[in-house]
Amino acid sequence: MTDAATIQETRQRRWAYALLAPSAFWYLALLILPLIVVMVYSVGERAPTGGYQAAFTFDNYLNLGARWTAFKNTLTLAPAGTLICLLAGYPLAYFLAVKASPKTRLLLLILVIVPFWTSFLIRTYAWMFILGGRGLPQLLDFIGIEGVRFINTPFSVLVGIVYAYLPLMVFPIFVSLEKLDKRLLEASEDLGASPFATFRQVTLPLSAPGVITGCMLVFILLMGEYLIPQMLGGGKVFFIGNALVDLFLQSLNWPFGSACAMALVVIMVVTVTLYLKATRATGGRDVSLV
């Protein structure tokens, strides 16, 4: 290497460090340090007046069972919600990518994404309104079906989940289906495959990256969900997120709350890693998160 090249390389490196400095500081001060604080707090004790008191104990972790219902609800309803989003979203993505006319495709796609960009809170509130006592149940009452209650049940939480996250599932699947070479479908048909066989052997495997991305995005967001169970589950169907708000803002048990938060992060990292491993083994394709 010549001297000039070395000088240029050093200069480029210095530039890169200077450009990275602000974001590196942000990651350090607002991501790494806070997460370390959570870790430290999770082995601490609750001060008598609430908050944190220095200690080294694993009691908070051993006590996680006290919030078992929150963990159980999250670990059943988050995968269930992801699965329903997939089952409901795939046909729509297929319709948009394969069946819709190219002219209306863009408009229809934008129409799927628009709700995702409008206030999450207001959209969930709309379902509070619809599923609440004076909404659908009153309507059902009118036609003779009495005593149905939707709000504050796992059902209403699932409706809220599908409503909020369906666009996030449809979009990546659409992208992978749109890239699919339509001649492959014709070739499969020409070779005598039934439409179902074509779908199972050609379309589905080729759309796997989109399915994997969509499922991961929805699942990750669902694990930390707070608003949907809060608004549509009332006090009855609560997630880890709701337990965390209670522990940090109401009962002020920061150490136990920190242990719950750590458990949530660990569960998420483990499931996502296992999921990626399993899908890589079968699909063998690289998946990017965003």
Next chain:
Amino acid sequence: MLRGYAIFVYLFLYAPIALIVLFSFNSGNNASDLQGFAVTWYIKAAGNTLMLGALKNSVIIATASAILATFMGTMAALALQNLRGPLRVLFDGLTYVAIMVPGIVIGIATLIALVTTFDVTNALIADLWPGEAPPKLGLGYGSIIAAHTLFAMALVIVIVRARIAGMDRALIEASADLYADPLATFRQVTLPQLAPGIIAGFLLSFTFSFDDFVIAFFVAGSQQTLPIYVFSSIRRGVTPEINAIGTAVMLFSLTALITAQVLLRRGKRPAQ
């Protein structure tokens, strides 16, 4: 059959929104009884100083964190393009973690880290302060902006890096061959190509911050943002005024979305 299903999904997506809009024009006092057309609730919302204060806070916070995130994120993305080795792996890992960790955990972590830091620094300031009332650091604008910037910055890094990956590097070499200095190359070749990604990153950051409830809920202190205001009004009971505010907010987001589309389309032209 597939077409019928698609129509059903669109109905499912839009009926609740339509309902909110419809009821926002309800003249009656009751949230779930349609009585007639009126704009009473819009007038009432427009005069609601608490709501307007929260809206102002939200706009300031979203603008500040979007600007910070766009600048720092773009700078980082540009730097990472020239870096190899462990530093880049570490940085990519951190970006991944910032996106993956649920907002609620970010909110909690920021809350307890800041409160702990403030306890120490406030005691220190009180000791060193010569006057009567020493200034006190606390949660508020700063903490919300800082926490929102973290996630938004990671988002900008991912978006701009994707754009850099798709960029034609031959153009940069051509520019250097034509004796443009690095700064001129950056300004005239690189930046125009990256512009759509940067603008998209800014708008996504703004929308994320404007819409975020859960992070702000933890680190806002006594400040109110619009989502926090709406959440607490829903808790107090459903009123048609929330429908009016909700409709206005949705209209605002829609305008931002259309602006983004127009800008992205315009931004694409010089790049080609």
